[in-house]
Structures are given as C-alpha cells and as structure tokens.
Amino acid sequence: MKIQEITLYVNGIQYEFSIGNKFGQIPPGETLSQTLRNRLGLTGSKEACGEGACGCCTVIMEGDAITSCMTLTVDCDGKHILTIEGLADPETGELSPLQQAFIDRYAFQCGFCTPGIIMTSKALLDKNPHSTEEEIKEALSGNFCRCISQYHVVQAVSDVAGKAGA
Amino acid sequence: MYSDDFKPENYRYVGKNAVPRKDAAAIVAGKATFLDDFSLPGMLIGYTLRSPHPHAMIQSIDVDDAKKMNGVMAVLTYRDVDQEWKMGWPPQKPILCRHLRYIGDPVALIAATDLETARAAAEKIQVEYEILPCVTDGMEAIKDGAPQLYEEFPNNVVTPGYPPFQKDGPFWHLIKGDPEKGFEECAYIAEDTVEFAKMPAPLAPEPPGAVVRWEGGDDFTVWGTSQSGYILKIINSSVIPNCNLDVHTFNVGGSYGNKQSLGYQVMSAALLSMRTGKPVKVFQTKVEQMTAFETRLGSQVHAKIGMDKDGVVKAVKAEWVVDTGAFCNATQGQVGVGIGEAQLVMAKCPNWDLDTNIVVTNKQPAGIVRGYGGQELNSCLFLLIGRTMQAGNFDPLECYKKNYVSDGDLYTWRDGRTWQAHSINYVKAMDAAAEKFGWKDKWKGWGVPTWVSEDGRKVRGVGCGIIGNADIGEDNTEAYVRIVPDLVGNKAHAVLQCNVTESGMGQRSNLVKMVADILNMPYEKVEITPADTGINPTGFGLCGSRGTITYGHAVSSAAEDVKKKLFDLAVPYLEVAADAMELRDYGVGCKARPDKFVTWKKLIMQDLTLTGYGQHIENFSTPNFFIVFLEVEVDKETGRVEVKKMVGGTDAGQVIDPLMIEMQCHGGIGSASLDTALYEEHIIDPATKRPLTYNMIEYKWRPFNNFPEYETSILESQFDTFQFKAVGLGEIAGAAAASATMQAISNAIGVSVSTYPATPDVILKALGKV
Numbered sequence: 001m002k003i004q005e006i007t008l009y010v011n012g013i014q015y016e017f018s019i020g021n022k023f024g025q026i027p028p029g030e031t032l033s034q035t036l037r038n039r040l041g042l043t044g045s046k047e048a049c050g051e052g053a054c055g056c057c058t059v060i061m062e063g064d065a066i067t068s069c070m071t072l073t074v075d076c077d078g079k080h081i082l083t084i085e086g087l088a089d090p091e092t093g094e095l096s097p098l099q100q101a102f103i104d105r106y107a108f109q110c111g112f113c114t115p116g117i118i119m120t121s122k123a124l125l126d127k128n129p130h131s132t133e134e135e136i137k138e139a140l141s142g143n144f145c146r147c148i149s150q151y152h153v154v155q156a157v158s159d160v161a162g163k164a165g166a
Numbered sequence: 167m168y169s170d171d172f173k174p175e176n177y178r179y180v181g182k183n184a185v186p187r188k189d190a191a192a193i194v195a196g197k198a199t200f201l202d203d204f205s206l207p208g209m210l211i212g213y214t215l216r217s218p219h220p221h222a223m224i225q226s227i228d229v230d231d232a233k234k235m236n237g238v239m240a241v242l243t244y245r246d247v248d249q250e251w252k253m254g255w256p257p258q259k260p261i262l263c264r265h266l267r268y269i270g271d272p273v274a275l276i277a278a279t280d281l282e283t284a285r286a287a288a289e290k291i292q293v294e295y296e297i298l299p300c301v302t303d304g305m306e307a308i309k310d311g312a313p314q315l316y317e318e319f320p321n322n323v324v325t326p327g328y329p330p331f332q333k334d335g336p337f338w339h340l341i342k343g344d345p346e347k348g349f350e351e352c353a354y355i356a357e358d359t360v361e362f363a364k365m366p367a368p369l370a371p372e373p374p375g376a377v378v379r380w381e382g383g384d385d386f387t388v389w390g391t392s393q394s395g396y397i398l399k400i401i402n403s404s405v406i407p408n409c410n411l412d413v414h415t416f417n418v419g420g421s422y423g424n425k426q427s428l429g430y431q432v433m434s435a436a437l438l439s440m441r442t443g444k445p446v447k448v449f450q451t452k453v454e455q456m457t458a459f460e461t462r463l464g465s466q467v468h469a470k471i472g473m474d475k476d477g478v479v480k481a482v483k484a485e486w487v488v489d490t491g492a493f494c495n496a497t498q499g500q501v502g503v504g505i506g507e508a509q510l511v512m513a514k515c516p517n518w519d520l521d522t523n524i525v526v527t528n529k530q531p532a533g534i535v536r537g538y539g540g541q542e543l544n545s546c547l548f549l550l551i552g553r554t555m556q557a558g559n560f561d562p563l564e565c566y567k568k569n570y571v572s573d574g575d576l577y578t579w580r581d582g583r584t585w586q587a588h589s590i591n592y593v594k595a596m597d598a599a600a601e602k603f604g605w606k607d608k609w610k611g612w613g614v615p616t617w618v619s620e621d622g623r624k625v626r627g628v629g630c631g632i633i634g635n636a637d638i639g640e641d642n643t644e645a646y647v648r649i650v651p652d653l654v655g656n657k658a659h660a661v662l663q664c665n666v667t668e669s670g671m672g673q674r675s676n677l678v679k680m681v682a683d684i685l686n687m688p689y690e691k692v693e694i695t696p697a698d699t700g701i702n703p704t705g706f707g708l709c710g711s712r713g714t715i716t717y718g719h720a721v722s723s724a725a726e727d728v729k730k731k732l733f734d735l736a737v738p739y740l741e742v743a744a745d746a747m748e749l750r751d752y753g754v755g756c757k758a759r760p761d762k763f764v765t766w767k768k769l770i771m772q773d774l775t776l777t778g779y780g781q782h783i784e785n786f787s788t789p790n791f792f793i794v795f796l797e798v799e800v801d802k803e804t805g806r807v808e809v810k811k812m813v814g815g816t817d818a819g820q821v822i823d824p825l826m827i828e829m830q831c832h833g834g835i836g837s838a839s840l841d842t843a844l845y846e847e848h849i850i851d852p853a854t855k856r857p858l859t860y861n862m863i864e865y866k867w868r869p870f871n872n873f874p875e876y877e878t879s880i881l882e883s884q885f886d887t888f889q890f891k892a893v894g895l896g897e898i899a900g901a902a903a904a905s906a907t908m909q910a911i912s913n914a915i916g917v918s919v920s921t922y923p924a925t926p927d928v929i930l931k932a933l934g935k936v
C-alpha cells in the first residue's frame with residue numbers, strides 16, 4: 001500500500017500524520033474526533049453518540065461547524081481546524097467574548113454539551129455576526145442539551161450577536 | 167418575588183450570582199475533566215458482548231479464537247465469574263450469568279489494548295443460545311404461567327423492602343383509615359386502570375462508564391461517571407465480598423438521578439482488572455446506554471379515587487405494578503417515595519389502601535431517574551384525580567390548594583414512619599404562579615378549549631399539575647471546614663471538605679458561598695475538595711434534590727463550628743464575650759471596637775490548621791413543591807401537539823442561586839419528563855422484542871429550535887430547615903409536567919386523552935379520525 005501522508009492545522013499548529021494500520025499511524029477508519037481526543041489530547045470536544053446526532057463533538061473546519069465523530073481524519077488533509085481549546089487568547093489566556101458570555105449568563109449546567117454548543121455558535125457568529133434569536137436556535141438545532149440550558153444559551157449567544165461591531 | 171412574611175437577608179454571596187461557578191472557566195474552555203477524558207498508564211479497554219435475545223440460556227460458548235487475538239488480554243464468561251457475586255437488591259444477578267434476561271444482557275467480557283481490538287474479539291466468540299419464552303409487560307409477568315426470570319422471585323414479583331431505607335422493616339403497602347367507608351362519603355369517584363409504561367430514556371449526554379484499578383487484595387480504586395460516589399460505593403460493596411472501593415468522580419455529563427451506582431460498569435471493569443492486573447476502562451456507547459443501561463420504571467395502576475363535594479380527596483384504593491425491567495436495583499426505595507409523594511398531593515385524605523408490586527420483565531433494566539417513583543405514579547394517578555375534579559366541575563388549581571400538604575399534615579414516608587409537615591405552606595406559591603400564567607382567564611372549564619382557530623382546525627387548552635417530595639432532607643451527611651493560614655502574609659483560606667460531585671447543579675460552588683458567607687471571607691479564598699470517598703467525610707451526593715438542605719446544613723454547621731472555635735480562641739485577645747465578636751478580614755474583631763482585632767493566623771498555632779465539623783441527620787418533614795401550568799396547541803387534522811407556554815412555580819425558601827434555580831425549573835423539560843406526554847418513549851418491536859428506539863436518531867427528543875416559552879414564578883420564604891432557610895428543588899421540576907400536558911390536551915380537544923405519550927396517532931384516535 002502506498003504510504004499516504006496528511007497535514008492538519010489544529011488551533012494554528014501544524015501536524016503531519018501518515019495513514020496506515022501500523023503502530024502510530026492513523027488507520028483510514030479513524031475519525032477526526034478520535035484523532036483530536038486520543039492523539040492530540042484535545043479532549044475539550046466530547047464524544048457522546050458517535051453518529052452525528054448530538055453535536056457534542058463539534059469543531060470548526062474551514063469555517064464550518066462539523067461533527068468530528070462523522071468526519072474521517074484522512075479526509076481532512078490540508079484543513080484548518082479550530083477546537084474549543086483554540087478559542088481563548090493563546091498568549092494572555094483571556095477567554096473569547098462568547099466563552100465569557102456563557103459564564104456571565106450561566107449558560108450551562110453539566111457542561112458536557114457546552115464545548116459543542118460554543119463551537120456551533122462561534123461558526124454561526126463568524127458568518128453572521130448579528131444573528132437573530134431564530135437563527136441562533138436554528139443553527140443549534142443539532143446540539144443536544146438534556147440539562148435544558150437552551151434558554152440561557154440563547155441569551156449568551158444573543159448577547160455576543162448584539163454587541164458585534166457594525 | 168417574596169411571600170409576605172419573608173424579609174430578604176443581604177448575604178454577601180448566597181442569593182446572588184455575583185461570582186461564577188468555580189468550574190465555569192474550565193467548562194467553557196473545554197478543560198473540565200469528564201471520565202472519558204481521563205486515562206491511566208497501561209489502561210485497557212473493556213467491552214461487552216451482549217445477548218441478541220430477550221430471554222435465553224447460554225448452551226455453549228467458545229472464546230478460544232477471541233483469546234488468541236493480538237492485543238486481547240482477557241475474555242471472561244459466566245464460567246469465570248463467581249455466581250454468588252450478585253448485583254441488585256435483593257442480590258439477584260451475577261455479573262455474568264448463563265441465564266440471559268434481556269436484549270443486551272452481558273454474555274462475555276473482553277479486555278484489550280484498544281476498543282477496535284476488543285470489538286473484533288467479540289465477533290470471534292461463538293455462542294449457542296437456547297431461546298426461552300419471554301414476557302415484556304408488567305401485568306402479564308405476574309400472571310400464573312408467565313415465563314420466570316429469577317428463581318428468587320416467584321411470579322416475577324420482587325421481594326419488597328429496601329433495608330437501608332426502611333430500618334423498621336419493609337414498607338410497600340400503605341393502609342390507613344377505612345377506604346370503603348371513605349368512598350361512601352365521596353361525591354365523585356373515578357376508577358380505572360391507567361399506565362405510564364413506555365419506560366422513556368433519561369438520556370444523559372455522557373454515557374455511563376467507569377475506570378477500575380484493582381490494588382490487590384480487597385482494594386479497588388474506582389473513577390466513575392456517578393453523580394454520587396458514596397452511593398456507588400455502598401451499592402457495589404456487597405457484590406464482591408469484603409471489597410473496599412475508593413471512589414473518585416470528575417465532572418459528570420448529566421445524570422438526572424440515573425448515573426449513580428453503575429453496578430455493571432464498575433463490576434465488569436473490576437473483574438477485568440483483577441484478571442489482567444491492569445486498570446480497565448468500561449465506557450458505554452450511546453446505543454448501550456439507550457438499550458442496556460437503566461431507563462425509567464414502567465408504571466401500571468388500577469386505582470379508585472374519591473373526592474367529597476368540596477373537592478377534597480377522601481379515599482384512595484390502588485394497586486401499583488412497577489416494571490423494573492430485567493433487574494431490580496433497590497427499586498423498593500422508589501416505590502416507598504412514590505407512595506409518599508402520592509400522599510403529599512392528597513394530604514387531607516384519611517383513607518388509603520395503596521398496594522404495590524415490583525415485577526421483573528424481559529426488558530432492559532429500569533432504575534432511578536429524576537422523579538424517583540413519584541413521577542411515575544403521579545403521571546398515572548393524576549389522570550384519575552382529573553376525572554374526579556371534572557365530575558365535580560372543580561377548577562384544578564382550587565382543588566390543589568385544598569389537597570396539597572401543608573404545616574401539620576401527617577404522611578408516611580419511604581422509611582415507613584409517620585412524619586408531620588413542618589413550616590411549609592404553598593398556597594401563595596400556587597396563586598403567584600397561576601397569576602403569572604393567566605390561569606383565571608385561560609381556564610374555561612373541563613373539556614373546553616381556551617382558543618379555537620377560525621377554521622376550527624387548531625385548538626388550545628390549558629392544564630396544571632403539582633408534585634412535591636420530602637426526600638430533600640434524606641440521608642445523614644457530614645462536612646469539615648478547615649481554616650488554613652496562608653504561609654505568606656496574614657490572610658488565610660478555607661478548605662471545605664465534603665463529598666459532592668458536580669453533575670450540573672452548581673452546588674459545589676453554592677456550598678462554598680455558604681462557607682464564605684458564614685466566615686465572612688472572599689469566595690475565591692474558599693476551596694472545596696474533589697469528590698472522593700477516601701478523603702472526604704460521608705455524603706450521599708446530590709440525589710433526591712437533597713443538596714440544599716442536607717449539605718447546606720452540614721456545611722453551614724461546620725463553618726459555624728470553626729467560627730465558634732475562633733471566638734473561643736479570641737477571648738484572651740479581645741477580652742469580650744463571643745456574642746460581642748465578629749469575623750472580618752481573616753480575623754476576629756470586636757463588634758463595638760473597630761480597633762480590637764486579632765488575625766486567625768495569630769489564633770491558630772504555627773503550622774497547624776483549625777477545623778470545624780458539621781452534620782445533617784435525615785429528616786423528611788419539609789416537603790418541597792412544584793406547580794406547572796402549560797398551554798398546548800393541537801392540530802386536529804394532523805394530531806400534532808405543541809406546548810406553547812409553560813410557567814413553573816414554587817416557593818424555594820431562601821433562594822441560594824437565582825440563575826441555577828431557574829435552570830433547574832427548565833430542566834423539567836428534559837430527562838424523560840415533559841415530553842413523555844408528547845413523544846418520548848421506548849418502542850419495542852412486538853415480534854422480536856428488540857428496542858427500535860436504540861439510538862438518538864430513532865428516539866425522539868426536543869431539538870433546540872422547538873422550545874416553548876417558559877417563565878418561572880419563584881417565591882421566597884423562610885422555612886425552618888437549616889441556617890439558610892431554603893429547600894431543595896431540582897428533581898420535581900418536570901415531574902408533574904406530563905400529567906398537566908394530558909389535562910391540557912384533553913381540554914383542547916374536548917375528549918379525555920390518557921395514553922402516554924399522546925402522539926398524533928393517539929390524538930387522532932381520540933378524535934375518532936382513525
């Protein structure tokens with residue numbers, strides 16, 4: 001089998017992997033969620049359903065929110081990926097406005113769904129900084145939150161949408 | 167909002183959201199640790215091969231090929247496991263067993279270096295099954311001739327009673343007064359068989375799991391996704407004789423009462439760790455969680471309820487069949503609470519005959535989910551209470567006010583003892599919530615819609631439901647508060663030592679607030695120890711909405727104890743009595759003389775610390791309360807029901823955390839509560855008995871863009887409970903939502919609907935359209 005190599009850019013850091021079934025290689029069936037969590041130690045995004053239904057594993061790839069459990073790492077060659085760990089300022093550690101809004105509004109209970117919800121919201125606001133409440137709810141329709149933090153989440157994301165510069 | 171007799175205290179932290187939760191920054195940054203984010207050197211992965219049949223006997227099992235695979239470290243079957251090591255109460259189910267009792271019952275256990283290898287090994291195991299007849303309905307299971315699940319349970323009826331809860335003997339049958347005579351005095355009587363038996367999924371986002379490391383001998387270290395490490399410890403300690411479990415928990419990704427004892431996860435990892443000598447992680451997939459982990463109990467009730475001409479319930483006779491699936495993990499405790507909660511909503515009723523049977527069936531195990539038996543029974547009984555109210559043409563709100571428990575009423579709680587309600591009265595809270603909802607305008611009478619669209623196709627109706635729980639004072643609990651002078655400078659910090667796992671309620675931070683308030687020191691300078699049964703004093707965790715009263719009491723008492731010790735130590739310095747002293751700026755001062763002051767650092771001997779101790783002793787005398795009002799819209803053409811508006815009301819005593827209590831109310835929409843009236847159910851294929859709702863795509867849940875308008879109505883009073891005068895709330899927020907929804911639907915369409923969930927099919931049938 002010809003050795004295939006891929007490059008990922010995760011939170012601004014470049015990673016090169018070889019694809020294959022030998023020790024240390026990425027098997028063709030490995031999901032992006034497994035690569036991020038198990039190889040890169042980026043355990044912020046969670047894996048819960050493993051079948052694209054809950055949004056807990058959401059990360060941003062090339063500007064789009066994607067479910068990393070449904071994405072094969074081999075298909076991500078050359079892609080720029082942002083995870084929840086990449087949101088805070090890398091130098092000062094200061095949280096992003098969206099993260100801060102989630103704290104200010106108490107927009108989580110158990111917090112297991114929160115990284116996925118923040119990443120989906122971030123992708124939305126990057127594209128549409130002035131999103132309306134309806135647009136926020138629609139964008140988050142694939143994110144499961146069983147503690148029912150939805151009401152506070154909408155407030156938190158709306159706060160940031162409301163403050164976005166014209 | 168305050169009730170009349172409440173004078174708000176101006177605490178520094180309690181009652182405010184002035185500071186974020188201690189773990190807030192970690193959660194939004196993805197740094198909070200959950201079990202699956204944790205790993206140990208040399209850790210193996212455990213995986214379970216499961217039964218494809220609802221009822222079968224293993225005829226032969228060959229694991230040789232699986233064992234030979236590279237990376238496979240152990241394969242266990244029932245032959246490798248002591249059949250006396252039984253789980254459940256009473257002990258009934260070996261960790262691995264030849265007799266398989268539900269689809270998903272463990273057949274073999276594999277430990278391997280990674281999950282893929284373990285799965286591949288499972289496929290190599292050869293099993294021959296003898297297929298047995300099965301029973302999946304609770305009422306069928308108790309009939310003579312029904313397939314038998316356990317030798318110990320004749321007619322599939324589980325031995326009643328749960329000793330840790332019922333020290334005076336088993337309690338499962340409430341008999342009081344003379345029901346027959348009581349019915350004679352009733353003006354309105356309803357009798358029927360009703361059920362809430364679709365056993366919906368609590369569906370915590372994080373699946374259940376555990377990492378176990380056998381330390382040799384009887385010792386095991388456990389890291390679990392349990393909302394209560396201590397409950398995990400006491401329930402599992404009797405499975406492997408003499409085993410000593412040191413239980414740690416991380417942040418838990420939702421539980422809703424469901425992830426507590428984790429018997430199979432812990433015991434399977436323990437077996438594999440003993441066999442391999444390595445730590446083993448067992449973390450279930452979502453499909454395993456939804457098909458083989460505990461779901462909500464099934465409930466079938468034949469009941470007769472009688473009400474007098476004034477709308478007061480005077481007699482109840484009921485037989486409650488509780489379907490606990492293929493495994494009974496102390497379901498007896500839930501039955502006790504269910505009986506208790508029924509009395510709280512019919513607290514003026516002197517005549518009772520409420521009998522119960524817990525039955526086992528060939529379905530996935532059913533166990534604890536928020537609502538704990540009370541919700542399951544309430545969802546049934548309220549269909550009948552509704553019929554008596556309708557017969558008397560009573561406004562339900564007015565009836566609830568007459569029947570709900572208040573100061574002085576007697577009831578039998580889950581311990582089988584009689585308790586008297588103390589210090590509570592919720593009539594004002596009912597009125598306040600009703601006003602917020604606009605009940606007076608919207609209530610048009612039984613079977614009458616509040617609104618009809620012009621073309622008559624869409625109709626709206628309103629309903630309301632109540633529930634309460636006295637478990638909020640349950641279980642003894644203790645805490646230490648230790649003052650530790652800073653090594654540098656003249657300040658100090660405090661360490662709160664108590665066993666509380668964070669599974670979403672923010673309670674760890676709220677307990678810290680209480681300490682900071684009592685010691686009058688900054689929240690940031692108070693730490694709380696990690697949840698760990700080894701280093702912490704006893705604490706049952708945040709089950710039964712008990713966190714506020716029980717931990718609040720123990721923790722506040724510990725803080726007051728250390729405060730008293732500081733005052734005693736300060737006497738020689740300040741030369742005044744303790745009642746003339748106050749705590750300020752990490753020291754003790756004289757109230758009247760600002761200049762008289764001594765630091766804690768000076769009072770506490772060099773390099774030592776000062777510890778206070780506090781405890782809470784179990785007490786069931788202050789039930790909490792929740793009322794939910796809601797309005798639904800029904801499309802009579804499609805049968806679709808939509809909840810348009812909800813108001814959740816309570817009196818919480820002193821509110822500890824305004825935003826979290828609001829979210830606890832919202833939580834009543836999730837975890838198999840409100841939507842059990844609309845679409846949440848486990849559907850089982852009648853032919854194969856396979857669960858068709860086995861994953862999050864097939865199982866219906868409420869998406870983000872489909873939430874009703876929700877308002878809370880939270881009164882504040884001063885209940886005589888503990889230092890901060892509060893009661894706990896969480897668990898009951900959704901427990902009456904399903905029955906209220908049925909009432910609202912029935913009023914909207916003018917036909918009584920009593921089948922959970924009221925799917926379009928049910929509605930169209932009720933309307934005579936299919």
Ligand code: FES
Nearest residue numbers: 048050052055069
């Ligand atoms: S874990 Fe990826 S969508 Fe659920």
Ligand code: FES
Nearest residue numbers: 109110145146147
């Ligand atoms: S906060 Fe727990 S699932 Fe969303």
